[in-house]
Amino acid sequence: xxxxxxxxxxxxxxxxxxxxxxxxxxxxxxxxxxxxxxxxxxxxxxxxxxxxxxxxxxxxxxxxxxxxxxxxxxxxxxxxxxxxxxxxxxxxxxxxxxxxxxxxxxxxxxxxxxxxxxxxxxxxxxxxxxxxxxxxxxxxxxxxxxxxxxxxxxxxxxxxxxxxxxxxxxxxxxxxxxxxxxxxxxxxxxxxxxxxxxxxxxxxxxxxxxxxxxxxxxxxxxxxxxxxxxxxxxxxxxxxxxxxxxxxxxxxxxxxxxxxxxxxxxxxxxxxxxxxxxxxxxxxxxxxxxxxxxxxxxxxxxxxxxxxxxxxxxxxxxxxxxxxxxxxxxxxxxxxxxxxxxxxxxxxxxxxxxxxxxxxxxxxxxxxxxxxxxxxxxxxxxxxxxxxxxxxxxxxxxxxxxxxxxxxxxxxxxxxxxxxxxxxxxxxxxxxxxxxxxxxxxxxxxxxxxxxxxxxxxxxxxxxxxxxxxxxxxxxxxxxxxxxxxxxxxxxxxxxxxxxxxxxxx
Numbered sequence: 001x002x003x004x005x006x007x008x009x010x011x012x013x014x015x016x017x018x019x020x021x022x023x024x025x026x027x028x029x030x031x032x033x034x035x036x037x038x039x040x041x042x043x044x045x046x047x048x049x050x051x052x053x054x055x056x057x058x059x060x061x062x063x064x065x066x067x068x069x070x071x072x073x074x075x076x077x078x079x080x081x082x083x084x085x086x087x088x089x090x091x092x093x094x095x096x097x098x099x100x101x102x103x104x105x106x107x108x109x110x111x112x113x114x115x116x117x118x119x120x121x122x123x124x125x126x127x128x129x130x131x132x133x134x135x136x137x138x139x140x141x142x143x144x145x146x147x148x149x150x151x152x153x154x155x156x157x158x159x160x161x162x163x164x165x166x167x168x169x170x171x172x173x174x175x176x177x178x179x180x181x182x183x184x185x186x187x188x189x190x191x192x193x194x195x196x197x198x199x200x201x202x203x204x205x206x207x208x209x210x211x212x213x214x215x216x217x218x219x220x221x222x223x224x225x226x227x228x229x230x231x232x233x234x235x236x237x238x239x240x241x242x243x244x245x246x247x248x249x250x251x252x253x254x255x256x257x258x259x260x261x262x263x264x265x266x267x268x269x270x271x272x273x274x275x276x277x278x279x280x281x282x283x284x285x286x287x288x289x290x291x292x293x294x295x296x297x298x299x300x301x302x303x304x305x306x307x308x309x310x311x312x313x314x315x316x317x318x319x320x321x322x323x324x325x326x327x328x329x330x331x332x333x334x335x336x337x338x339x340x341x342x343x344x345x346x347x348x349x350x351x352x353x354x355x356x357x358x359x360x361x362x363x364x365x366x367x368x369x370x371x372x373x374x375x376x377x378x379x380x381x382x383x384x385x386x387x388x389x390x391x392x393x394x395x396x397x398x399x400x401x402x403x404x405x406x407x408x409x410x411x412x413x414x415x416x417x418x419x420x421x422x423x424x425x426x427x428x429x430x431x432x433x434x435x436x437x438x439x440x441x442x443x444x445x446x447x448x449x450x451x452x453x454x455x456x457x458x459x460x461x462x463x464x465x466x467x468x469x470x471x472x473x474x475x476x477x478x479x480x481x482x483x484x485x486x487x488x489x490x491x492x493x494x495x496x497x498x499x500x501x502x503x504x505x506x
Contacts, residue, residue, distance in 0.1 A: 004035040005250040008046040009258045009266075010092065010233050013073040014058040017080040018298070019291055019336065020259060022308035023324055027288065027405065028257045029086045030325065033459035034400045036087075037481050043250040045237045046081060047092035048074040052130050052226035056212035066212045070095055083309050085317055085462060092237045094214075094229055103224060103232045104217045105241035106277055110163065111217075115276040121160035121204040126151040130226045131265075132204055149261060161206040161222060168272040169200040175271060181284060183267045184403065185331035188260060188287040192267045203269065231270045235279065253282040255403075263287035286403050289333035306336055315504065318461035319345045325405040325460065342504045352416050353453065354501035359423060360446040361471055361497035367432055372447060372473060373440035374490040382445055385422045388415045389452045393481050396456045405460075412456060419449040447472060448487075455484055464500050471497050 008025045011017065025046055032044035050070040059069035074093055081088060092099065110116045124133045128151035138145050138153060145153050176182060176193055183189035206222035207213070213223030232240075234253055239245035258266050263285065271281035293304045311320045323341045326348070328334025364370065378386050392415055399408035423446055431439035454468040458479065469479055473492040477483070 001039065001041045003043070003250050004032070004040045005043045005238070005253040006032045006035070006045070007234055007253055007256050008088075009256075009262060010047040010049040010094065010230055011077050012049045012052075012054070013070050013077070014054050016073070016076050017308070019306040019308050019311075019324075021077070022080060022084055023291065024257050024259060024288065025081065025086050025088075026084060026321055026324055027286075027330060027403065028255075029084075029088070030321075030405060030459045031255065031257075031400060031403070033087055033462065034397065037455075037458060037479075038397060039480065039482060042089070043238070043247065044086075044088045045090050045092060045234065046077075046086065046088045047090070047233060047237075048077050048094070049226070049230045049233075050074065050093055050095045051213040051223070051229050053127050053207070053210045053212070054130055056210050057127070059212075067095065080308065083312055083317070084321070087462075090237050092233050094233060096236075099229075099233060099236045100214050102236035102240045103214045103229050106232055106235075106273070107224065107228075108217055109241075109277045110273070113276060113278070115164050116161050116205065117164070119160060119162050120158065121162075122157040123155070124153040125156040126153045128152070134201070156209070158208050159222070160204040160208075161216060161219075162202040163205045163228070163273070163276070165203040165269070165272055166200045168275065169196055171275060172196050172200075172268060172272060175275075175281070179283075182271075182281075183263070184284065184286045188263050188267075188331075192263060195264065196268060200268070227265050227269060228273065231265065231273065234270075234282070235274075240279075252280040255284045255286055256282050258285060258287050260287040260289055286331070288330050289328070291328075292333070292335045294337055295335055315341065315345065316502075318464040319349060319501070322349065322409070322461055326409045328406065330403050330405050339506065342506050345501070346503050348413055350501040350503045352413060352420060354499060356416060356420050356423065356446075357450055357468060357471070358497055358499060360443065360450060361494060363428055364443050364447065364494060365496055367428070368440060368443060370494055370496070372488055372490060372492040372494060373444040375444060375487045376441040378445075379441070381426070382422075382441075385418055385445060385449065388418055389449055392452055393456055393484065397481075400459070409460065412453060415449070416453055419446060419453075422446070422449075451488075452484060455479060455481065468500055471495055471500075 006028050008028045011021050028044060032042050035042045055070060056066055059066040062069055078091060124138050126133060126147040129147060129149055133147045133153060137148050147153050173196055183192055205225040205228045206216050207225060208222055211223060214229050216222040216224060235251060238251040239248040256266050266285045274281045292298060293306055296302060296304055298304055298306065323344050326344055327340055392411065395411050396408045426442045428439045428442045431442065451472050451474060454465045454472060458465045473488060473494045
């Protein structure tokens with residue numbers, strides 16, 4: 001069985017989770033669930049990034065020690081994963097002993113290969129980003145200086161260990177050209193390539209001005225730069241430095257899902273660190289866009305931060321999961337609108353999919369004794385519907401693997417609309433009076449359509465689609481993609497249907 005490894009970024013624990021965290025993890029979850037549905041063995045990792053100056057300051061502001069602070073905030077991210085129904089196989093924290101061991105082993109390997117040297121750092125540093133910036137990246141406004149992200153920067157001079165990043169620039173450019181799908185979407189790939197083509201400087205990878213971090217082996221006055229620490233989590237969870245453990249077979253990761261603000265760290269620093277240590281780079285880094293709220297930039301100062309847990313309380317888990325990946329092309333920026341959310345839930349879930357299920361299953365209850373009609377040969381008027389159904393899993397799979405989730409859902413909705421047109425045109429309620437055999441055939445084809453829709457929608461709406469498959473009489477063992485090739489037996493008992501989606505008042 002082929003292995004697949006998918007990761008979220010590990011989330012910084014200086015505040016509570018928001019819609020951006022839910023969005024990234026949801027995309028990773030859907031991808032992991034699809035891979036499992038396709039028969040792959042999957043490892044899905046998420047977790048929290050708990051070191052660095054920003055966390056140390058946030059803990060001080062909260063009147064807590066850093067470990068106690070990170071224990072509390074990290075739990076919020078575990079709670080988010082549970083509430084959103086994420087199927088992660090591991091949750092890593094960078095304060096765990098296994099991670100300290102992995103980071104120090106990677107450091108020692110880089111030292112052994114002469115990829116690290118001691119010097120001093122002098123330049124602009126943004127505490128909020130935990131990142132250094134060159135003079136050409138700094139903008140001055142009202143006598144203050146800011147990074148490209150808008151974070152304020154301060155001039156820092158301190159002893160530092162450096163990673164020989166500059167020597168890896170040519171290798172990175174060759175790697176990008178040889179692996180054109182490594183960075184996605186294309187706009188992010190172009191951005192990263194331009195940055196690397198401009199020339200890379202060696203990277204400061206230790207700090208002495210604070211202590212909340214992993215000590216540098218042999219020189220505990222230094223703690224590791226938070227991004228070297230954080231990025232290493234992806235191999236920590238796979239077993240590093242013990243590459244003989246069973247979980248190491250999942251490395252390299254198939255996709256690192258990240259926000260666009262951290263693509264540079266994942267697409268430049270991370271493959272360079274790995275290559276310098278003699279390890280394989282990940283296969284793909286996908287950087288998604290940011291959400292606004294009703295046309296406004298989201299910020300705590302505006303009071304318009306979107307809490308995903310409250311959305312779930314108000315609209316239900318699966319409708320929220322559906323909307324977040326349906327509304328905006330993954331990779332683009334998008335605007336959250338309650339009107340858009342309600343429109344999708346009512347028009348697509350309740351009216352299109354839910355109504356089709358209710359009509360079909362109610363007709364089978366009333367006219368076929370609540371049991372599944374026999375499978376039958378397709379008539380010419382059935383060919384278009386059945387042809388679309390047969391190709392749908394392959395089309396959806398290809399789109400999910402390219403992270404085109406909105407198009408995958410549109411493909412499913414297009415077939416659901418076609419099925420609604422089919423039931424209206426074939427009118428099985430009228431066939432009951434004129435042709436019982438044909439009525440049974442039509443209802444069987446509609447049942448097949450619902451089975452296909454419910455199967456391919458499981459990664460997006462696992463709870464609701466499990467309920468639909470229950471109503472369709474599909475056993476727990478028959479819910480993978482491969483099982484669609486096996487028709488359900490004639491006479492399978494179907495329970496009385498209950499509505500799966502409720503309409504929402506605007």
